[in-house]
Amino acid sequence: MRFALKWQAFMIKQVDASQLKVGMYIHDLNCQPVDHPFNRSSLKLTSHGQIRKIRAACSNPLYIDTEKGLDATDAPTLQEAVSALEAELTTLAAGQCMLPVQTSLAEEMGNAKAIKGRAQRTIRDVMHDARLGNLIRLDDIEPVVEGITDSILRNPGALTGLSQIRNKDDYTFIHSVSVGALLTAFCVSAKMDQDIVRQAGLGGLLHDAGKACVPDGVLNKPGKLTMEEFVVMQKHPEEGFELLSAIPGIGPIPLDIARHHHERFNGAGYPDRIAGGTIQTLTQMAAICDVYDSVTSTRSYHIGMCPAAALRMMFQWSKSHFDPKLVQDFMRCVGFYPVGTLVLLESGRLGVVVEQDECNLVTPKVNVFYDTRSLAYMPARLLDLSKPLGAGGGDRIVSHETPERWKVDPTPFLPFAA
Numbered sequence: 001m002r003f004a005l006k007w008q009a010f011m012i013k014q015v016d017a018s019q020l021k022v023g024m025y026i027h028d029l030n031c032q033p034v035d036h037p038f039n040r041s042s043l044k045l046t047s048h049g050q051i052r053k054i055r056a057a058c059s060n061p062l063y064i065d066t067e068k069g070l071d072a073t074d075a076p077t078l079q080e081a082v083s084a085l086e087a088e089l090t091t092l093a094a095g096q097c098m099l100p101v102q103t104s105l106a107e108e109m110g111n112a113k114a115i116k117g118r119a120q121r122t123i124r125d126v127m128h129d130a131r132l133g134n135l136i137r138l139d140d141i142e143p144v145v146e147g148i149t150d151s152i153l154r155n156p157g158a159l160t161g162l163s164q165i166r167n168k169d170d171y172t173f174i175h176s177v178s179v180g181a182l183l184t185a186f187c188v189s190a191k192m193d194q195d196i197v198r199q200a201g202l203g204g205l206l207h208d209a210g211k212a213c214v215p216d217g218v219l220n221k222p223g224k225l226t227m228e229e230f231v232v233m234q235k236h237p238e239e240g241f242e243l244l245s246a247i248p249g250i251g252p253i254p255l256d257i258a259r260h261h262h263e264r265f266n267g268a269g270y271p272d273r274i275a276g277g278t279i280q281t282l283t284q285m286a287a288i289c290d291v292y293d294s295v296t297s298t299r300s301y302h303i304g305m306c307p308a309a310a311l312r313m314m315f316q317w318s319k320s321h322f323d324p325k326l327v328q329d330f331m332r333c334v335g336f337y338p339v340g341t342l343v344l345l346e347s348g349r350l351g352v353v354v355e356q357d358e359c360n361l362v363t364p365k366v367n368v369f370y371d372t373r374s375l376a377y378m379p380a381r382l383l384d385l386s387k388p389l390g391a392g393g394g395d396r397i398v399s400h401e402t403p404e405r406w407k408v409d410p411t412p413f414l415p416f417a418a
Contacts, residue, residue, distance in 0.1 A: 011067045012078035017055040020045060025069030030313075031058040040224075044069060059268045059320040085316060092315075092328055092336075092361075099189045099333055103154045105161075105355050105415050112158035115147040119177040120170070123205060127172065130212035136247050145201045148184050149194070156185040157355055161339030164296065164307070165411070171299050172211060172219065180204035182289035182334070187282070189333040196253070200282050203257030207286055210240025210258065237262055238271050257286045266320045281326070288314070288322055288330050307338040308400035336361035342403055342410050345383075345395045348373045352410040357386045362397060369413045372406065380413050 012027050020026075022045050029041045042065075045051060054062075061081070064072065076084070122144050126136055151159045163178035183204035187197040211219055214236055218229045225233060241259035244250050260274065260283045267275030269287075279287075292314060298304040305313070311331050318327035335356040337343055342352055343366060351366035363386040371378050387393030403410055 012063050012065055013072055013075040014061045014078065014081040015064055015072045015075045016061060017051075017058060019072050019075065020051045020054060021070055022046060022048060022051070023070040024072070025065045026054075027063040027065040027068075029054065029058050030060045030062045030316075056268070059264070059266050060317050061319075085312065089312065089315060089336075092331065099156045099185060099356070100358060101155050101157070101356075105155055105158055105339075108151060108155035108158040109162070109415055111154070112151050112162050115144070115151050115159060116162050116177060119144045119148065119180065119205070120173050123173045123176045126206070126209065127212045130209060130243055136206075136209065136243060138247055138249060141202065141205060142198075145180070145184075145198050145205065148181055148201055148205075149188075149198055152181065152184045152188055156188070156333075157335075157339040160185055160334065161414070163293075164340045165414075171297060172208065175293055175297060176205055176208050178293045179207055179286065179289045182293060183282075183286050186285050186289060186330055186333050190329065196282070199251050199253040200257070200286070202251075203254035203282070204286055204289060206240070206244060206254055207257050207261050207290060208236065208240065209243050210236035210238065212243070213239040234262075234270050253280075253282055256280050256283050261286045261290050263287065264321045265318075265323055268320070284323055284326055285330070288326060291317075291321070292330070292334075306400055306402055307334070307341045308336065308343075311336070311338070332361065335364060337364055337397060337400060339364075340410075340414060342401045342408075343397045344372065344399050344401050346398050347395050349378070349395070350401065350406060350408060350410075351383065352413050354382070354415050357384075360386060363393075366395075366397075367413045367415075369410070370406065370408050375406075377408075 024045045026041075026043050026045065043050070063078065064070075064075075066072075122140060126141065130136060148159065159181045160178075163174065163181055180201050181204075184197060184201040187200045192200075214233060218225065218232050221229065237259050241255055244255055244258050260269075260272065260279055263269035263272065263274050263279050263283070264287075265276055265279070265284070267273050292307075292310055295310045295313065296304045296307055311334070314322070314327055315331065318324040335353070337353045339353055339355065342350060344350055345366070345368065348371060349368045350370035350372060351368035353364045354367050355365040357363045357365070363384075366383045366385060367380055368383055369377060369380045383395055384391075384393050385396060389395075
């Protein structure tokens with residue numbers, strides 16, 4: 001099995017879209033399903049038209065299978081590409097977390113649950129009103145933004161971690177709440193003025209308001225969109241901008257976030273195809289939060305990635321999609337292993353991350369609950385990986401894991417599971 005995995009890594013190579021040729025087999029397009037017009041992420045290249053579509057839609061490095069199609073002789077293998085990425089991330093991971101904690105996770109959890117519930121109900125009402133053509137009322141939303149901001153200031157892990165627990169059928173609503181919470185935390189970590197933080201939080205909550213104008217059959221379709229449906233979906237930033245523009249006193253920050261959160265650093269986004277520094281910094285930050293929450297969310301047609309894997313992928317994408325420094329700052333904000341991440345420890349035990357260490361991104365607090373050597377659950381135990389053996393620590397993270405691999409359910413061992 002080990003040889004087979006090495007052989008597979010040798011057959012899969014990382015290439016740029018500029019290197020694609022007819023006859024190659026795409027193993028993975030390495031971009032979000034909503035960003036490309038194909039029914040799947042792997043395909044045989046049979047025409048130059050396909051290549052033009054890929055180059056227009058996917059600006060990240062992608063992967064070819066040299067056993068199923070033509071080779072790119074000077075391209076790095078999957079193993080080489082992963083090793084290079086991990087070397088960069090190791091340097092970044094040694095840094096400090098950017099968010100101080102004022103209260104413990106346990107103390108903040110009750111507040112965070114109430115705020116999440118209120119925010120989700122408010123966004124549902126806002127979308128309903130917008131569908132009926134009613135004006136969105138700022139007075140209904142500002143208290144929610146205030147509550148999110150206050151919770152993030154006390155303990156950011158409570159609300160941002162809680163937002164990972166969701167019903168896939170409520171994706172549109174909880175996604176907006178999650179992006180609002182993540183963007184608020186991101187701004188707090190950057191030590192921005194509180195008025196700016198609240199305006200950004202408002203923008204995060206309302207960034208997808210334009211989806212109220214998208215037909216239900218497209219918005220909630222349990223599968224890949226057709227090209228025609230894809231075009232309809234891509235109109236939601238402009239429609240959201242129009243909806244928010246009608247709100248008295250809305251402010252320029254939420255308006256810009258609504259219109260431009262799908263723009264990309266290399267100019268390949270939409271609707272205006274602006275690039276680089278032309279995209280406002282807060283809007284770039286909103287885009288990072290939006291993509292992170294999207295790729296970690298499970299929906300009817302998409303299994304969410306674990307947070308640590310999503311951060312690695314976004315770090316790779318930052319070469320084209322985002323300002324690389326902002327992605328690194330976001331990783332320091334949420335932690336290299338965000339709250340809720342399943343990790344394998346050097347001792348062979350599995351644990352779920354429950355709180356960050358302010359001084360080091362790779363030594364969070366972990367609730368250990370499973371022994372991979374005996375393949376059995378064990379009495380849960382809280383470890384502080386920043387401390388030595390005998391002081392509640394004495395272990396280290398080897399890798400992030402997926403529950404599917406070990407057939408475990410980490411949810412009951414999260415502090416917000418009850």
